[in-house]
Amino acid sequence: MCGDLPAGCDKIGGEEMSRSYDLLIVGVGGQGTILASNIIGEACLAEGRKVRSAETHGMSQRGGSVETHIRIDGEFGPLISAGTADLIISFDLLEAVRYSHFLKDGGVIVSGKNIVVPTSTFQQGLEVPSCESLEAILSEIKYHIIDAESAAMEAGSLLSQNIVMLGAASHHLPLKEDSLLSAVKKLVPPKTIEINTKAFEIGVEKGNK
Amino acid sequence: MAVRYMLGNEAIAHACVEANLDFASGYPGTPSSEVIDTLRRQDVRDFYIEWSVNEKVAFENALGAAWTGIRSLVTMKHVGLNVAADPLMTSAYTGVKGGFVILSADDPYAHSSQNEQDSRMYAHFARVPCLDPAGVQEAHDMMAAAFSLSEEFSIPVLFRPTTRICHSKSDVELGEVGKEHRKGNFEKDPRQYVVIPAHTRVLHKKLNEKQDAIAKRLVEIGYNKYEIRGKTGIVTSGIASEYVKEIVPDDVSIAKIGAYPIDEEWLAEFVSKHEKVLVVEECAPFVEEVVRQVACETRVHGKKDGCVPYEGELDPASTAAAFEKAGMLYDGNFPRDSSPVEGLPPRPPILCAGCGHRATFYAMKKVFGKKGIYPSDIGCYTLGLQLGAVDTTICMGASITVGSGIANSGEENPVVCTIGDSTFLHTGIQGLINAAYNNANMTVVILDNRITAMTGHQPNPNTGVTAMGDPSPSISLEALCRSCGISFVETIDPYDYVGTIEAFKRAKDTEGVKVIIARQPCVIEARRRGIKRRSFFVDTDACSGCGLCVKFGCPAIEFIDGKASVNALCSGCGVCAEICPQGAIRSEVKR
Ligand code: SF4
Ligand code: SF4
Numbered sequence: 001m002c003g004d005l006p007a008g009c010d011k012i013g014g015e016e017m018s019r020s021y022d023l024l025i026v027g028v029g030g031q032g033t034i035l036a037s038n039i040i041g042e043a044c045l046a047e048g049r050k051v052r053s054a055e056t057h058g059m060s061q062r063g064g065s066v067e068t069h070i071r072i073d074g075e076f077g078p079l080i081s082a083g084t085a086d087l088i089i090s091f092d093l094l095e096a097v098r099y100s101h102f103l104k105d106g107g108v109i110v111s112g113k114n115i116v117v118p119t120s121t122f123q124q125g126l127e128v129p130s131c132e133s134l135e136a137i138l139s140e141i142k143y144h145i146i147d148a149e150s151a152a153m154e155a156g157s158l159l160s161q162n163i164v165m166l167g168a169a170s171h172h173l174p175l176k177e178d179s180l181l182s183a184v185k186k187l188v189p190p191k192t193i194e195i196n197t198k199a200f201e202i203g204v205e206k207g208n209k
Numbered sequence: 210m211a212v213r214y215m216l217g218n219e220a221i222a223h224a225c226v227e228a229n230l231d232f233a234s235g236y237p238g239t240p241s242s243e244v245i246d247t248l249r250r251q252d253v254r255d256f257y258i259e260w261s262v263n264e265k266v267a268f269e270n271a272l273g274a275a276w277t278g279i280r281s282l283v284t285m286k287h288v289g290l291n292v293a294a295d296p297l298m299t300s301a302y303t304g305v306k307g308g309f310v311i312l313s314a315d316d317p318y319a320h321s322s323q324n325e326q327d328s329r330m331y332a333h334f335a336r337v338p339c340l341d342p343a344g345v346q347e348a349h350d351m352m353a354a355a356f357s358l359s360e361e362f363s364i365p366v367l368f369r370p371t372t373r374i375c376h377s378k379s380d381v382e383l384g385e386v387g388k389e390h391r392k393g394n395f396e397k398d399p400r401q402y403v404v405i406p407a408h409t410r411v412l413h414k415k416l417n418e419k420q421d422a423i424a425k426r427l428v429e430i431g432y433n434k435y436e437i438r439g440k441t442g443i444v445t446s447g448i449a450s451e452y453v454k455e456i457v458p459d460d461v462s463i464a465k466i467g468a469y470p471i472d473e474e475w476l477a478e479f480v481s482k483h484e485k486v487l488v489v490e491e492c493a494p495f496v497e498e499v500v501r502q503v504a505c506e507t508r509v510h511g512k513k514d515g516c517v518p519y520e521g522e523l524d525p526a527s528t529a530a531a532f533e534k535a536g537m538l539y540d541g542n543f544p545r546d547s548s549p550v551e552g553l554p555p556r557p558p559i560l561c562a563g564c565g566h567r568a569t570f571y572a573m574k575k576v577f578g579k580k581g582i583y584p585s586d587i588g589c590y591t592l593g594l595q596l597g598a599v600d601t602t603i604c605m606g607a608s609i610t611v612g613s614g615i616a617n618s619g620e621e622n623p624v625v626c627t628i629g630d631s632t633f634l635h636t637g638i639q640g641l642i643n644a645a646y647n648n649a650n651m652t653v654v655i656l657d658n659r660i661t662a663m664t665g666h667q668p669n670p671n672t673g674v675t676a677m678g679d680p681s682p683s684i685s686l687e688a689l690c691r692s693c694g695i696s697f698v699e700t701i702d703p704y705d706y707v708g709t710i711e712a713f714k715r716a717k718d719t720e721g722v723k724v725i726i727a728r729q730p731c732v733i734e735a736r737r738r739g740i741k742r743r744s745f746f747v748d749t750d751a752c753s754g755c756g757l758c759v760k761f762g763c764p765a766i767e768f769i770d771g772k773a774s775v776n777a778l779c780s781g782c783g784v785c786a787e788i789c790p791q792g793a794i795r796s797e798v799k800r
Contacts, residue, residue: 029558041214041378051214052344053378056320057239062592063764064558077344077451078377081526083547094553101547118556119764120595126554137550 020052020074021174022084026067026099027091028116029056032162035187036089037068039166042183043175044072054078063119065095072174089169091148091162092116093134100141109143110169110207112161144168144207151202157192160199167203177204211383217345217374218243220381221312224352226251229387231279231307233258234267236635237664238286239321240375241314245284246665249676255390260667260676263605263635264289268296268311272365275309276402277393280356284312287328288604292636294331297365299404301335302412304363307391308356311337315371317491317522323587323604325520327492332367332469336416338423339367339469340432341447345379347467353384354430361426362419371491373448373522424472433471435464435479441537442483444476444500446490452528453489456539466496477503484508487516487535491523510535559592562765563742563780565729566590566627566656568703570598571761571784573625573654576713580622584612586637588629589663589731590656596762598627606636613640613649623717624651630686631661631669638689645693645722652716652723655686658731666734690724697723704729706787732780742781743797747773751793758785758794 023040025033037053044051052074056066069080082101088109090096096111103109113131121128135145146168148161155164163184170177181200188196215223222244225233233256235245248258257274261267264285271283285293290313297311313328332339340355342348348370359366400408427433435442442462445453450465457463464479480486480503488497488511497511510516516534518527526543533539560567570593574581585591585599586608593599601611612626628637633655641653661667668674673683690698697719701712709727716723730740754771763785765778775785775794786794 028556037378038214041380045212045214045380050380051378054373055216055376055378057376062558062561062589063556065556076455077448077525078373078379079452079522079524081524081543083544084526084542094556097550098553098556099549101549104544117767118554119559119762119766120557121554122759122766122768123595123762129553 020071021086022069022071022074022080023087023089023173024067024069024080024085024099024102025089026065026095028095029062029064029066031091032159033066033068033091036162036166037070039180039183039187040070040072040173040175042187043179046179046182047175049073050075052076052078065098067099087169087172089165091165093131093145094118094129096143097134097137100138103141106142108172109138109141110165110172111143111145112148112165113145114149146203146206148203151206152199155199155202156195157199160192160196163188163196163199164203164206167200167205168207170204171207210385212380213383214378215345215381216243217348217370217377217379219247220345220349220383221352221370221375222247223383224349225282226256226386227384228308228353228356229280229389229391230282230356231256231390232271232274232281233284234261234270234281235284235312236261236264236267236289237661237667238289238314239664240316240372241284241286241289241312242664242667243375244312245676246667249678254677258676260661260669262670264293265296268293272296272300272305272309274393275305275307275365277395278306279391279393280308282310282312285314286322287313287315287326288322288324289313290328290331291326292605297331297337298335299409300365301337302404302409302416303401304412304416305359305365306363308359309365310352310355310359310368311365312368312370314375315369315492317371320372323602325492327495328367328369329469329495330493332369333495336420337365337367338362338427339369341369341467341469342374343448343450343465343467345374345377346381348374349381349383351432351467358426362423364416364419364423369447371448371522420470424470427468427470428472428475430468432468433464433466433475436462437479437482438462440484442479442486444479444486444488444496446496449489449491449523449528452523452525455525456529456532456541458538458540461537471496471499473499473503476500480504480507480509485510485535487511487531487537489517489523489528489531494519557595559595559762559764560589561732561780562763562778563732563782564589565658565703565727565732565782566593567596567762568706568729568782568784569654569656569709569727570596570627571788572703572706572709572713573627574598576710576717577623577625582612582615582620582622582624584608584615584624584626586626586628586632588632588656590627590629593627605632606640609637609640609644609653612651612653613644613647616644616649616651617647625654626651627654627656629662630655630657630659630671633686634670634684641690641695641722641724642693645695649722650720652713652725655724655726657686657726657728658734659728660731660734662731662733666731686726690726695722695724697721698726699724700726700728702729703727704782704784706784732782736780742783744779744781745775745783745786745794746797747775748793748795749774751791753791753793755790758789761785761788
């Protein structure tokens with residue numbers, strides 16, 4: 001008895017395989033990486049595109065390092081291999097460096113300006129890397145630093161930093177700005193739509209520069 | 210039919226609702242917990258759900274329900290299936306009337322588990338069918354079908370997603386919510402449900418007779434399928450088949466295994482058509498062993514000859530590396546020199562600012578010192594490892610049992626074990642009865658935060674509410690412990706540093722089993738319930754820079770330029786203020 005391959009397998013044979021746009025959203029547990037990835041997922045749906053993502057769950061709320069892999073137009077597994085990501089959005093400069101090896105040649109990092117100092121460094125007396133030294137490590141890579149904190153303040157709430165970052169990174173995402181903004185409005189708590197819309201717009205502007 | 214962007218576990222839960230689920234039970238465990246959590250959140254809920262006290266209890270509840278003819282589901286993580294293994298093995302014999310699906314979520318790479326065991330082995334052991342989805346959509350589709358498969362063969366069906374399916378999101382096409390619910394009706398049939406030897410021998414034969422038909426059916430349904438495209442072939446299963454599809458060249462054949470038992474004739478036919486076959490799967494070489502069994506002339510590559518790693522999870526790059534080791538070409542480009550930047554300070558998850566566990570650990574170590582032996586258990590508090598407060602962790606409930614073993618071994622240093630309330634009610638209580646019965650000399654600390662915190666704050670018998678949201682009597686841990694014959698049972702508030710130290714000292718000076726119940730709600734849960742405490746701050750002039758508070762390990766305390774400071778994470782537990790010898794940490798005056 002012989003079966004044929006399941007749906008999705010038919011892409012393998014012959015015809016041109018469309019490559020997915022692969023990005024990571026990284027940060028510190030509690031910074032809203034999952035909301036940001038949900039917004040991208042929702043925007044993909046709105047544009048009728050496939051999307052796959054993999055999230056860190058469980059320990060994430062306890063201040064650990066978190067990573068979400070997102071593959072826009074992805075039709076296979078959700079994981080992105082090291083050295084192949086098109087984009088990294090990082091809410092923390094230290095985490096941007098930690099995950100920078102995921103980037104492919106010519107990939108881009110859009111990172112927040114600050115770092116949350118890991119508690120372990122105080123406890124174990126480890127050296128806290130300075131923002132300058134971290135930027136120096138990234139010097140070979142194309143990266144943009146965004147002052148998400150002041151942008152979020154300007155928008156009206158520090159909690160909107162993740163949306164600022166998304167706006168700033170939107171120039172690199174193969175998604176329409178409109179789809180992203182509608183997804184923001186759909187997914188943030190209703191009371192914060194105005195603030196987050198503003199945060200997104202400021203982000204878009206900052207990302208341009 | 211709606212397309213939604215959904216978490217694997219949410220899609221699985223939705224599929225259950227589509228399949229007219231009537232009953233669900235489970236014990237929380239990453240990565241399985243969101244299935245029942247999602248069922249709990251449904252607006253309209255015309256089915257029964259419960260969080261049970263452990264996986265064996267959950268399993269037997271769901272089994273009993275399935276015997277009454279309704280459709281039932283039990284969920285757990287892979288190691289939970291060890292706890293439920295006893296009923297699993299024999300429920301395969303008794304079979305079921307209503308569809309019965311056992312969801313056991315595996316965790317390759319042990320993202321949040323103590324091992325990387327493979328649930329497919331249990332299915333093989335018990336001789337029940339196992340479904341092994343490759344992605345979120347397939348998990349959804351297979352779950353909907355799992356119930357009918359269970360009813361068709363009157364057998365429990367094991368459903369085995371992995372972390373990268375449970376905690377993965379994708380566009381998913383959903384079906385309609387089912388409306389045909391059944392009501393339980395238990396029909397007596399001792400030959401089926403009473404497994405005395407005379408009955409069980411007959412049942413065992415029946416179980417064995419089902420196997421071939423099940424294997425054939427799984428090929429018919431299309432869960433196991435292949436396509437011949439060349440002289441080289443891949444056999445792959447679960448999510449690994451997605452990684453294979455991503456990189457496989459056009460002239461390489463693929464057999465995709467989505468369910469077990471595998472029809473060996475069918476597989477032999479595929480294998481024999483190739484000169485060389487590579488088996489790509491996560492966890493155990495489960496498919497590979499069958500492939501090796503049926504292969505005659507064909508060369509087989511996989512884990513056993515080092516082409517595919519035994520440990521961890523796969524991704525496109527490691528799958529490509531396996532192709533290469535097996536002497537096969539692949540599509541795609543995976544740079545070899547992409548390794549992480551070295552020398553960065555690590556950022557592990559830590560106990561929340563103000564978590565009562567940290568305060569309890571601190572006082573415990575203060576009294577029992579470096580020589581104290583600290584067996585611990587599984588929960589947020591396992592993170593106490595970073596504080597030197599966790600010396601052993603093996604499985605749920607094993608803090609008390611490992612502790613009493615050490616205490617009765619002749620070891621002279623004091624044994625103080627820690628266990629959370631949920632874990633205590635899971636399988637800790639038996640160990641406590643045993644320790645009391647056998648006169649162990651040890652202290653048992655129940656870290657009572659009234660909730661199962663680590664897996665996402667699910668209620669337990671200590672919380673006073675059920676999974677359905679109904680109020681229930683909350684258990685008295687004090688009375689429970691006393692009823693074991695233990696006279697030293699003290700309850701403390703870990704935020705009361707001095708009182709906690711005193712209680713530990715009394716325990717140290719007392720012989721026998723001592724129980725200390727350290728009660729303080731989980732700060733995340735407390736915040737949700739609107740409990741607010743004023744934050745603390747450091748008076749920089751008074752701070753001598755001794756760093757004692759930093760050693761306490763609260764993430765709200767920073768140490769910059771030789772002085773401590775408190776950041777916005779502070780939840781106002783006040784313990785650091787009691788630790789500071791200078792009295793430099795104070796409560797913020799109300800503005
Ligand atoms: S979630 Fe609750 S129990 Fe877990 S570390 Fe945070 S405060 Fe402690
Ligand atoms: S009071 Fe001190 S120990 Fe408690 S949360 Fe605030 S900074 Fe941390």
